[in-house]
Amino acid sequence: MTKLRSKDLLGMQQLEADEINLILDTARTMKQIMQSGNKKTAHLQGKSAITLFYENSTRTRLSFENAAKYMGCNTGSISTSGSSIQKGESLLDTAVTIDRMATDFIVIRHPHAGAPHYLAPRVNASIINAGDGMNEHPTQSLLDLYTMRDKLGRLDGLKVAIIGDISHSRVARSNLWALKKLGSEVYVSGPGTMLPVQFAQTGAHVCHRVADAVEGADVVMGLRIQLERQEAGLFPSVPEYSRFYGISPEVLRLAKPQALLMHPGPANHGVELPTEVYNCDQSVISEQVTNGVAVRMAVLYLLNIRRNS
Numbered sequence: 389m390t391k392l393r394s395k396d397l398l399g400m401q402q403l404e405a406d407e408i409n410l411i412l413d414t415a416r417t418m419k420q421i422m423q424s425g426n427k428k429t430a431h432l433q434g435k436s437a438i439t440l441f442y443e444n445s446t447r448t449r450l451s452f453e454n455a456a457k458y459m460g461c462n463t464g465s466i467s468t469s470g471s472s473i474q475k476g477e478s479l480l481d482t483a484v485t486i487d488r489m490a491t492d493f494i495v496i497r498h499p500h501a502g503a504p505h506y507l508a509p510r511v512n513a514s515i516i517n518a519g520d521g522m523n524e525h526p527t528q529s530l531l532d533l534y535t536m537r538d539k540l541g542r543l544d545g546l547k548v549a550i551i552g553d554i555s556h557s558r559v560a561r562s563n564l565w566a567l568k569k570l571g572s573e574v575y576v577s578g579p580g581t582m583l584p585v586q587f588a589q590t591g592a593h594v595c596h597r598v599a600d601a602v603e604g605a606d607v608v609m610g611l612r613i614q615l616e617r618q619e620a621g622l623f624p625s626v627p628e629y630s631r632f633y634g635i636s637p638e639v640l641r642l643a644k645p646q647a648l649l650m651h652p653g654p655a656n657h658g659v660e661l662p663t664e665v666y667n668c669d670q671s672v673i674s675e676q677v678t679n680g681v682a683v684r685m686a687v688l689y690l691l692n693i694r695r696n697s
Contacts, residue, residue: 392694396508396515397687399524400565408566411686412534418689419682422458431689432461437493438486439465441518442473445497447653447677448518448527452495455684461493479503480510487511492695493688496520514691522556527687528652529562531680533570535672536607538679539648544571549601549643551635552611552660555582559652560611564592577601578611578633598633605643609650610635610660626659635661640670648672 389406400408421429437456439449449465456463466486468474473482479498486494494513496504501521508515519525537543548567554560554576567574568591576587577595588594595601602608613629640649649661649671657663666673 390693391697392690395691395694396504396517397526397691398504398508398515398517400526400529400562400569401524403526403566403569405569408530408533408570411530411683411690412537414686414690415530415534415679415682416538418455418685419679421685422678422682427458428460429458430460432456432459432492432692434460435492435692436462436464436490437495437688438491439463439495439518440482440486441465441467441497443497443499443519445518447680448497448525451677451680452516452518452527452684455681455688456493458681459685459688461688480507483507483511483513487513493691514695516687516691519558521558522561523558524562524565525558525652526562527680527684528559529566530687531676531683532559532563532609532650532652533566534679534683535650535676536648539672539675540606543567546572546606547575547604548572548607548609549575549577549605550609550611551576551598551601552578552633553582553613554578554587554611555584557611563609564590568592575601575605579629598635598639599642602635602639602642605647607648607650608635608640608643609652610655611652612654612656612660630659634659635665637662637665637668640665640668646670650676653677 389410392407439452441449453463491513495516495518497518498520501523503520504515504517517526550560564574575593575595577598647670651673655666
């Protein structure tokens with residue numbers, strides 16, 4: 389396979405396994421470009437990308453902007469403050485306005501699930517989902533997959549444990565869809581109030597004890613408690629959450645000796661995991677950030693090929 393099927397990247401549910409592998413293979417080349425000392429290429433020369441973020445972001449937003457710039461793409465950035473969104477302009481009107489400026493790529497993060505899917509058929513630009521509510525975060529999943537495959541040499545047959553606020557996590561959902569397509573077994577664990585029963589229906593193994601999920605795992609992934617998406621009362625206290633659901637050194641030792649420790653960031657040190665675990669030898673959290681740029685370069689590159697075909 390040499391190109392993606394759609395002009396848009398909306399979610400891991402929409403991608404087939406061969407498309408995922410194409411992106412991961414392309415990201416390997418893009419990472420080589422990043423590490424070459426000369427990060428400027430002409431792959432997207434003359435193209436334009438706009439990041440449209442209705443929610444806060446550091447990693448994802450900068451990662452997309454750097455990915456575009458490294459390939460010679462013109463970039464712009466729009467946030468809710470300092471734009472016509474503050475004046476009440478609708479999502480569609482904002483997107484159409486951007487599209488009419490001959491924009492090639494619109495990277496959108498929105499608090500409502502389905503916002504990128506709504507825009508995709510209504511604009512000529514390629515829509516890239518940078519996180520929509522509690523639904524999906526496809527490029528985070530892709531960088532996670534790339535990191536796992538790069539470090540472990542495969543995805544098929546892996547046991548991946550995802551621990552924490554499962555219910556509110558778009559990262560957990562995207563990774564679940566993708567990992568199942570590529571042959572991994574996914575185990576999830578967290579407080580019962582943050583562990584939707586529907587996950588069992590998707591093929592994930594739902595564990596009420598963190599130890600059961602982590603034991604023998606190839607990958608252990610922590611998730612941030614998303615207080616901005618939940619009501620009070622889902623867990624008694626931060627110390628109690630950390631005690632029962634944090635990834636402590638003792639918990640990590642239940643995984644395979646060379647298991648990877650991952651986290652999409654930002655991490656709450658001392659809550660999802662202590663700083664000593666965050667910085668341990670098994671941690672690839674910093675590498676995830678580097679790989680995120682390479683993966684997003686690959687996504688932009690492949691979508692551009694699709695647009696020109």
